[in-house]
Amino acid sequence: MTLIQTSFNRRSFLKTSALAGGGILISFSWLAGCQPAVNEELLTLPEEWYSLNGFLKIGENGVVTIYCPNPEFGQGVKTSMPMIVAEELDIDWKKVIVEQAPFNTEIYKRQLSGGSQSIRQGWSSLRMAGASARQMLKEAAAQAWGVPVEEITTEEGMLFHKPTEKTAGYGEMASAAANIEVPKEVALKDVKDFKIVGTSRKNVNGKDIVTGKPMFSMDYNKEGMLIAMIVHPPAFGKKFKSFDDAAVKSMPGIKDVFTIKLYNDSYEKSMFDTATFTELVAIVGNSTWEVMNAKKAINVEWEDFDSYKETWGGFGGTRQVDVPSGLESSEDHYKEMESYSNTSAKVARKDGNPEEAFKNAAKIIERTYSAPFLAHNTMEPMNCFAEVTDDHAQLAGPLQAPEFLENTLSARLGMPLDKIDIEMTRMGGGFGRRAYSHYMIEAALISQKAKAPVKLMYTREDDMTYGIYRPTYHAKYRAAFDENNNLTAFHVNAGGIPESPLHANRFPAGAIDNYLAEQWAIDSNITIGAFRAPRSNFIAGAEQSFLDEIAEELGKDPIDFRLELLERAISNPVGERNDYDAARYAGVLELVKEKSGWNKETDANIHRGVSAYFCHNSYAAHVLEVKFTNGKLEIPKVTTAIDCGIVVNPDAAANMAQGAVVDGIGNALFGQLSLKNGKPDQNNFDRYKMIRFSEAPKEIDVHFVKNEIDPTGMGEPPFPPVFGAVANALYKATGKRHLNQPFFPDIEVLG
Amino acid sequence: MAVFNLNINGKNREIDVDPTTPLLWVLRDHLNLVGTKYGCGIAQCGACTVHLDDVAVRSCMMPVSSISNQKVTTIEGLSENGDHPVQKAWLEVDTAQCGYCQTGQIMTAAALLKKNSNPSDEQIEMAMNGNICRCGTYLRIKESVKKAADMMK
Ligand code: FES
Ligand code: FES
Numbered sequence: 086m087t088l089i090q091t092s093f094n095r096r097s098f099l100k101t102s103a104l105a106g107g108g109i110l111i112s113f114s115w116l117a118g119c120q121p122a123v124n125e126e127l128l129t130l131p132e133e134w135y136s137l138n139g140f141l142k143i144g145e146n147g148v149v150t151i152y153c154p155n156p157e158f159g160q161g162v163k164t165s166m167p168m169i170v171a172e173e174l175d176i177d178w179k180k181v182i183v184e185q186a187p188f189n190t191e192i193y194k195r196q197l198s199g200g201s202q203s204i205r206q207g208w209s210s211l212r213m214a215g216a217s218a219r220q221m222l223k224e225a226a227a228q229a230w231g232v233p234v235e236e237i238t239t240e241e242g243m244l245f246h247k248p249t250e251k252t253a254g255y256g257e258m259a260s261a262a263a264n265i266e267v268p269k270e271v272a273l274k275d276v277k278d279f280k281i282v283g284t285s286r287k288n289v290n291g292k293d294i295v296t297g298k299p300m301f302s303m304d305y306n307k308e309g310m311l312i313a314m315i316v317h318p319p320a321f322g323k324k325f326k327s328f329d330d331a332a333v334k335s336m337p338g339i340k341d342v343f344t345i346k347l348y349n350d351s352y353e354k355s356m357f358d359t360a361t362f363t364e365l366v367a368i369v370g371n372s373t374w375e376v377m378n379a380k381k382a383i384n385v386e387w388e389d390f391d392s393y394k395e396t397w398g399g400f401g402g403t404r405q406v407d408v409p410s411g412l413e414s415s416e417d418h419y420k421e422m423e424s425y426s427n428t429s430a431k432v433a434r435k436d437g438n439p440e441e442a443f444k445n446a447a448k449i450i451e452r453t454y455s456a457p458f459l460a461h462n463t464m465e466p467m468n469c470f471a472e473v474t475d476d477h478a479q480l481a482g483p484l485q486a487p488e489f490l491e492n493t494l495s496a497r498l499g500m501p502l503d504k505i506d507i508e509m510t511r512m513g514g515g516f517g518r519r520a521y522s523h524y525m526i527e528a529a530l531i532s533q534k535a536k537a538p539v540k541l542m543y544t545r546e547d548d549m550t551y552g553i554y555r556p557t558y559h560a561k562y563r564a565a566f567d568e569n570n571n572l573t574a575f576h577v578n579a580g581g582i583p584e585s586p587l588h589a590n591r592f593p594a595g596a597i598d599n600y601l602a603e604q605w606a607i608d609s610n611i612t613i614g615a616f617r618a619p620r621s622n623f624i625a626g627a628e629q630s631f632l633d634e635i636a637e638e639l640g641k642d643p644i645d646f647r648l649e650l651l652e653r654a655i656s657n658p659v660g661e662r663n664d665y666d667a668a669r670y671a672g673v674l675e676l677v678k679e680k681s682g683w684n685k686e687t688d689a690n691i692h693r694g695v696s697a698y699f700c701h702n703s704y705a706a707h708v709l710e711v712k713f714t715n716g717k718l719e720i721p722k723v724t725t726a727i728d729c730g731i732v733v734n735p736d737a738a739a740n741m742a743q744g745a746v747v748d749g750i751g752n753a754l755f756g757q758l759s760l761k762n763g764k765p766d767q768n769n770f771d772r773y774k775m776i777r778f779s780e781a782p783k784e785i786d787v788h789f790v791k792n793e794i795d796p797t798g799m800g801e802p803p804f805p806p807v808f809g810a811v812a813n814a815l816y817k818a819t820g821k822r823h824l825n826q827p828f829f830p831d832i833e834v835l836g
Numbered sequence: 837m838a839v840f841n842l843n844i845n846g847k848n849r850e851i852d853v854d855p856t857t858p859l860l861w862v863l864r865d866h867l868n869l870v871g872t873k874y875g876c877g878i879a880q881c882g883a884c885t886v887h888l889d890d891v892a893v894r895s896c897m898m899p900v901s902s903i904s905n906q907k908v909t910t911i912e913g914l915s916e917n918g919d920h921p922v923q924k925a926w927l928e929v930d931t932a933q934c935g936y937c938q939t940g941q942i943m944t945a946a947a948l949l950k951k952n953s954n955p956s957d958e959q960i961e962m963a964m965n966g967n968i969c970r971c972g973t974y975l976r977i978k979e980s981v982k983k984a985a986d987m988m989k
Contacts, residue, residue, distance in 0.1 A: 159934030159971045287930045294935035295926045295942060296918035297871015297911030304870035312865070337837070337854060373874075374854065374861040464875050464883060464936040464970045513873075513936025514970050545876045736930055740976060744933055747972030770880035770968065779961040781974040 128182065135259040137221055138267070139192040140170050140214035147242055147256030149176050152186035154193040155203045156484060157290075158515030159744075160800045161737040162203045164289045166211055168733055169204075172281040173215025173274060176255065177241040183289040188487050188507045196509070197486035199520050199615065201701035201798025204733055208795055216271040218262070225261035226253055241280075276731065276793040285736035290511065302482045302510040305470040305540055311340060313531045313539040314376045316366040317551050318387045320763030321611045322412040325364040326386040333368065333383045338375030340537075342368050342383070345530040347523060348497065356399035357489035359553050360523035361612040367527070369535045373542065380544070390610075407608050412763035415557070418582055419455060421607055422559035426453075430578050430603035433589035436660045437599035439565075442574035446565035450638060454562070454627035456826040457757040459555035459616055460765075460773060465513020466548040471528035472538035473498065478505045478529055479538075483512035485519040494526055498533065517615030521553045546768040554758055555616035556581045558623040562631040564638070565599075572635060574599035579624060583609040586620040591699060592670060593632065595663035596650035611760065617748065618801035621700040622808070623826075626753065629696040629809025630822065643695050643813070644678050647671075665699040672790050673697055673706040673726040680788050681708035681724035690714075691721060694813025698806035701798030703729040704790075707746065709782075709810035711818050718829075720750060720782040723810070727787065727803060730794035739787040742803040746785050749807025751776025754829045774827075840900050844869070845913025855901035860884045862900050863910060871911035871939045875968070882967030885940040886910045892947035894966075911939040914946060922946045925984035933971035941967050945981045954985055 131144020141151045151167035167183045188196055195206055219239055226244040227234035230251050238245045242255045293300055318324055330342040347363040348354070366385055370376040392410040396403055443449060469482035478500055484490070487507045495502050512519055528541035543551070558581035565574040575597045579587040585604035594600055616622060636646035651674070653659075654667035674697050678684070687693065690712050697706035708724045723746050732738050755774035759766045767773035812823045839852045844867065851866050858877075863869040863886070872895060875883030879894040886895045887909040914920050922945050932938045941964065948955060948963040955963065960981050969977065 157934075159932075161933070285930075287927065288932060290935065291927045291930065291932065292918055294932045294938050295923040297869075297939040299870045301873075301936060303874065304864075306868055306870070372853075372857075372861065372865045374857045374865070377877075378854075462970055464873075464881070464934065464968065466874070512934060514934045516970075542874075545878075740930065740933060740973065743975055744972035747974060748970075751972075769878055770876045771878060775881075775968050775970070776972070777966075777968060778964045778974045778977070781972070783957075783975075785975055 128180065131256070133260070135263040137218040137263055138214050140211065141174065141218055143255050143259035143262070145256045145259060147254040148180050148182060149174065149255070150182045150184055152184055154186045154196050154207065156196070156198050156509035156512065157185070158198055158483070158485065158512035158519065160198065160203070160741060161288065161734060162198065164286055164737060165204060165733040166207055167289070168281050168286055169208065169211040170215040172279055173212045174219050175239045175241060178281055178286060180242055185509060188509050190488050197488060197520070198515060199485050199517065201703070201801040204796045205702060205798060212273050213271065216273050217268055220268045220271050221262040221265040222255055222258050224265045225258040229258065229261060282733050283731065283735065286734055288737065300511040301465050301513050302470050303465050303468050303513065303542070305481055307470070307472070307538050310470075310538045310540055311369050311371065311535060312373050312376045313367055313369045313528065313535070313541045314380050314544065315527060315541070315547065316368065316380055316383060316385055317362040317547065319550070320412055321361060321760065322389055322410060322763040323387040324362075324390040325366065326388040328366050328383060328385040330383060333379045336375065336379050336382065338371035339379050340369045340371065341535050342366065342379070343534055345527060345534065347526055347530070352496065353396045353398045353403065355397065355489070355493065357486060357521050358493055358523070359521045359612050359614050361610065362551055365527065367531045367534070369531060369537070369539060377544065408610050409608050411610070413609060413611060414761050415457065415759040418557055422455065422557070422580060422582065423453070425580055425605050425607055426559055426561050426578050429605040430580070431605065432601065433587055433604050434594060434600065434602040434660070434662070436594070436597070437574075439574045439576055439599040439601035442599040443563065443565045443576065445567070446573060447568040448566040449563055450634060451561065451563045452631055452634065452822070452824060453559065454630065454824050455559045456557065456623045457759055458552075458557045458611065458613070459752060459756050460549050460552045460758045460767070461514070461516045461518035461616060462549065462773065462775065463512070463514030463516060463518055466545055467519075467524040467543040468541055469522070469525045469528035470538070470540045471525070471532040473529050473533040476504060480506070480525055480529060481508035481510055482522065482525050482528070483515070483519050484509050484522050484525060485512070485515045485517070487522065487525070489520065490522050490525055494529055497526055498529060516617045517619065518553060521614050545770070549758070549773060550765045550768050552758065552765070553612045553614035555622065556584050556586070556613040558586045560586065560624060560627040562627065564631070564635050566638065570639060572597065572639065574601070576601045577628070578603045580605035580607070582607045582611065583613060584620070586624040588620065588624060590662045590664045592654065592665055592667070593650055595658045595660055595667070596654040598659055600659065618700055618805045621698065621801070621805040625696070625698040625700070625805030626808025626812060626826070629698065629806060630812040630824070633694070633809070633813045633816070634822065644674055644683060647674055647697065669704050669728050669790070670697065670699055673704040673728050676726035676788055676790055677706040677708050677724055680726060680786065683708060692814050692817035694810045694815070694817060696806040696809030696813060698802070700805055701801045703727065703797045703799065703802035705803040705806050707806055707810040709807070709814045711814040713818060722784040722786065723782045725785065725787045725803060726790065727799070728790035728792070729799045729802065730792060730796040732789045733796055735789065738789070738799050741799055742787045743785040745800075745803035746807055747776055747781050749804050750782065750811055751780070753808045753811040753826055754780070755827050757827050757830060838901070842900070842903060842908060843905065844908045845910060851900075853900060855899060857900050859886065859895040859898045859900055859903065859908070863895065869910050869912050873936055873940060875937070875940070881937070882944060883937055883940040885943040885967065887943060887947055890947060890950050892944045911943060914943070920946060921984040921987040922949065922980070925980040925987060928983060929976050929980045931973055931976040931980050933973055937967060937969045941969065941977055945977070945984065948981070949985055949988060953988055955981070
């Protein structure tokens with residue numbers, strides 16, 4: 086049993102009268118027909134709710150509502166976060182109703198989904214919320230029964246006093262508990278006593294999903310609501326010049342056409358204010374189809390913009406960013422990256438004397454890897470509902486991190502934060518894209534100007550061509566060997582447009598005496614942002630492919646070779662800033678080795694590749710099998726091992742790991758957003774090849790390392806190592822090293 | 837504008853829209869049946885799948901004027917209480933991640949099973965290949981389809 090101080094984030098434990106009735110917490114009334122998520126069977130709703138803290142309220146009949154603080158985009162937090170509260174509250178999961186908490190940073194900390202941090206950073210406060218409520222219930226029972234509180238025990242929503250044989254349900258004590266002081270210190274359960282955490286619980290919104298209930302902001306509907314769409318420049322490097330709406334204004338259903346400017350002049354941007362096209366044409370009308378038709382018919386003139394400087398605030402103070410003019414092309418990007426890698430690299434880390442080692446090397450191998458821009462392609466395109474009046478703004482949208490944008494919105498509307506209400510709807514995918522919710526600002530400005538509630542919708546073409554893409558990257562690796570074929574030095578030189586993917590202090594840093602890591606970046610006007618495991622999603626694949634080549638050069642088994650390096654990093658690490666735990670890293674390799682039957686012979690047609698990586702505080706390794714049947718690539722099986730500490734909801738975590746594997750294979754083989762003269766070559770799924778059913782692996786077998794370490798990230802870590810596993814398996818099958826992603830750019834797109 | 841009488845989920849619905857309006861937007865904007873999703877608008881992703889007389893079709897490229905007296909079934913009408921074997925199987929396998937593609941997946945799967953009550957893995961892959969799942973739930977979808985086939989036996 087651990088005793089913890091509850092002072093941390095105490096505000097969320099304040100009982101406010103507004104919360105007590107639950108009134109302001111249920112703001113999802115627009116979802117006609119959408120009931121709160123109820124587990125297993127239908128529960129009878131209580132007549133009265135008693136709020137014990139911002140995370141939960143208990144009904145007189147013992148039913149408990151738990152609020153999920155963070156937004157859901159498919160990663161399963163809406164189930165797993167409440168599971169943690171329920172665990173410490175000690176309630177039967179069947180008696181729990183889950184609701185999405187309102188966006189309110191006064192009550193909840195870090196209400197965002199990103200960086201695989203929801204569970205890791207929510208762990209303590211969620212446990213505390215459950216445990217302190219349980220303590221308050223115990224106190225209430227002790228007072229009611231006149232017995233010492235230490236003698237009260239709980240089990241699945243019941244309170245017991247064994248000596249006097251008194252029992253009560255939580256519901257009976259809820260009203261009294263609501264008046265008890267929030268305890269200053271609470272006892273948490275021992276991990277071994279967990280009954281909910283660590284057991285698989287089904288998606289609390291499963292039934293709503295399979296019956297097509299409205300849940301996404303795309304489904305938002307309100308009396309008098311208009312549909313809005315934007316028209317944005319057709320190419321990066323262009324901006325708005327003028328428009329002629331004569332042909333459009335009189336089209337059926339069209340209400341209004343105007344331009345909006347996303348930011349006031351001289352606005353200092355902050356971290357997630359990424360938006361390239363800051364002046365847009367907005368078309369507002371009665372229905373989607375009518376607005377779509379007007380969008381096709383409207384005549385807009387664009388012009389090239391001049392290079393300019395932008396001021397960005399945020400972590401680390403204000404900085405100036407150069408946005409170059411020009412219409413960029415992928416072909417030129419690759420040439421520029423090659424040239425920058427030769428001329429502009431800056432040292433990020435150096436151990437030993439790598440220059441000397443390379444000079445004295447008997448043999449050097451060098452490989453260059455590259456990857457294109459990627460579009461996030463969430464299945465639900467960007468969209469947002471907005472109703473802005475003179476004194477209030479109501480927004481509802483798929484928002485990974487509204488707290489990053491609420492100040493932007495407040496500044497732009499000239500409206501204080503307390504007049505702005507933001508609802509976080511379930512997102513049809515996020516993958517990093519929805520941390521940059523410029524579309525929320527756009528929707529608000531359109532509603533303000535149109536003087537009506539609007540739903541702004543991006544078409545798929547808008548979504549793909551107004552991207553905040555995964556950057557394009559380049560990495561050159563070199564390894565030196567002495568005359569006895571020992572590895573003597575390792576050199577990575579990595580960069581990209583417009584950022585470097587390097588993580589200088591990650592493996593194999595710490596395992597090689599002479600180590601050099603360098604990086605560079607090239608300015609660009611193509612907007613980029615977080616994409617599932619930023620930077621890692623490229624560098625892992627390059628590094629893990631290169632390690633495979635080194636192992637081959639040394640005549641070693643690729644897993645044994647990695648384990649040898651890790652052994653060195655455990656017993657006698659080089660340098661001090663190594664930001665991985667070499668023992669846990671080795672752990673996933675050992676687990677994947679065992680579970681994949683690595684040492685067993687396989688069918689002669691099956692070729693295997695291994696890869697491992699550490700990012701977002703967790704460790705993942707894959708063994709991936711490939712096979713060619715009549716020239717067609719097939720992936721019979723992927724075995725995955727993950728160490729993310731305690732796994733809160735194992736089957737859901739496995740689902741996400743399987744998804745990451747599929748996503749990784751798809752992007753490694755096909756994913757690419759290329760540009761010509763600033764214009765994306767792909768604008769919909771007929772040209773942007775997404776992985777489909779028949780290309781997915783036939784089996785993905787996920788294993789978790791069992792330990793009692795506090796949980797760490799799960800959504801991102803399994804993704805980056807997939808690329809290397811694909812490349813290494815393809816090498817075994819074809820004898821060819823695949824260095825440039827996507828590995829099969831020309832594959833036919835199936836519809 | 838023109839008036840159309842459609843049979844949707846067993847009910848007659850009269851709507852007055854531009855004849856070129858795709859069925860998808862008639863469902864979503866005019867009838868508030870928003871379980872059918874928009875993903876691409878060009879018949880590439882399957883998010884908008886509905887049944888036209890038991891056959892899975894992409895509603896995003898189907899002008900409302902091209903529908904005569906065929907019966908339209910959307911996810912809202914697939915079963916009375918959300919208990920179609922396909923829906924039950926989807927819940928048992930806990931298939932969804934974000935969930936956005938899943939109604940389209942379910943409609944495609946239900947149409948497949950109507951035609952072929954015992955599909956092979958390959959037949960499932962072929963039938964489902966037009967439905968993209970960005971979250972990568974393909975394996976669970978396959979398991980769900982097989983489970984549903986078993987339930988229907
Ligand atoms: S929306 Fe119809 S197939 Fe994509
Ligand atoms: S579950 Fe998210 S797109 Fe399929």
